[in-house]
Structure formats: structure tokens, C-alpha cells
Amino acid sequence: DIQMTQSPSSLSASVGDRVTITCRTSQTIYRNLNWYQQKPGKAPKLLIYSASTLQRGVTSRFTGRGSGTDFTLTISDLEPEDIATYYCQQSYNIPYNFGQGTKLEIK
Amino acid sequence: EVQLVESGGGLIQPGGSLRLSCAASGFTVSNHYLSWVRQAPGRGLEWVSLLYSGGATYYADSVKARFTISRDNSKNILTLDMNNLRAEDTAVYYCTTYDWGDSYFDNWGQGTLVTVSS
Secondary structure: OOOEEEEOOOOEEEEOOOOOEEEOOOOOOOOEEEEEEOOOOOOOEEEEOOOOOOOOOOOEEEEEEEEOOOOEEOOOOHHHHEEEEEEEEEEEOOOOOOOOOOOEEOO | OEEEEEEEEEEOOOOEEEEEEEEEEOOOOHHHHOOOOOOOOOOOOOEEEEEEEOOEEEEOOOOOOEEEEEEEEEEEEEEEEEOOOOHHOOOOEEEEEOOOOOOOEEEOOOOOEEHHHH
16 A cells, blocks of 8 residues: 655644645655645545646635645645645545645644 | 436444445436545545446455446446445445546545444
């Protein structure tokens, strides 16, 4: 199985800041990496697929980068609505594991 | 518009069985890849099972031989039969569609809570 290591587990930032979340996999997954946003009490929502492709309707403040084993999700110009937990997920091999999540709080 | 509505969750004793259903609208279940993803209280997301449009099925090791994913084309629903339930199966279970081309979980239901406790 492919192991996912997501960091940090939580972070606090101010409105207008830029934050970056990292996801590392235990073996190469090429660009088969997706990012989801989950707001409290809600189902997850797809933000980015194939490492860097923005899902339609998602603001361009979200940027995904990376390939191989190292990936990042960057949120620019942080807004209060970005309060959520963010998960990476590999789609290279079954089981389609998720990262442990990064809880984003606004200062 | 694609919509997924789960039902069937509840309180069940360890060792018991439960069937979850996911009513789909806006698309035909027989033509899509469908999946279940769960989330234990206060924990992260865990992929559970996947059903290909062709009928192949896949399971996480943690549920293999206990859970069965299937679909009812006449009712346009996805189901998850869960047997020999354990406390660690306690979670919100989400039904999702899976885009096989770009490989992601795109549409999600609101989830149904399964609590395994005596």
C-alpha cells in the first residue's frame, strides 16, 4: 500500500496570508494526486485533481504542484471561508489512501 | 444535477449487520464507478470500497470479507452490506462517484452515521 504523509497536521494563519500544505507518498504516484476540502459537518469537496488541475468552479486561489512523491497545495490570499480540513489522496493504486488531513484555522 | 443521498445508518451491536443505501439521481449508476468512503468521529477519511461500472469490486483490507458493495440498476441505488461489524467501523459513510478518467472522487453524498456499540 502507498503511505501518505501530510503536513502540517494543523496551521493557523491570518486573512490575506499564503499557506502551503505538503503531501508526501511512500512511492512514486506520478501525478495521481488529488486535494479535497472538508468544512465542519460537511462532505469533502474536490479542489484539485491530477496534482495541479483545478476542479471547475474552484477559486484560482488554490494551486496544486508536484509529481512523483512530493506535492503541495497552496492557498493564496486566505479568506475566512477557507477554514476547513484539507486532505490529499492518491489515485495511483488501490487502496486509494488519503493523507491524515491538515486543519486550517484563521487567526 | 448529480445527487447522492445515503440512508440506513444507525446504532448496531458488535457482530451485527447493516445495509447502507445510496440513492442516485442525475445519472445512471450502471454507467459509473461508485465508491464508499468513511470517516470515524474526529478522524480522517478512509476509502472503503469501489465498484466499477463493469462490475468489478475492490475493498480496503480493513473491511474485506465483511463488506459487500453492489448496485441495483432498477432502483438506481448503490448499497453496502456490512457484516460482523466492529467498534472500529463506527463512522460516517459517504457514497461517492469516481471519475475513472482523471481518477478522483467527484460527487459526494451527505453521509450516514453508523455507530457500532453495545
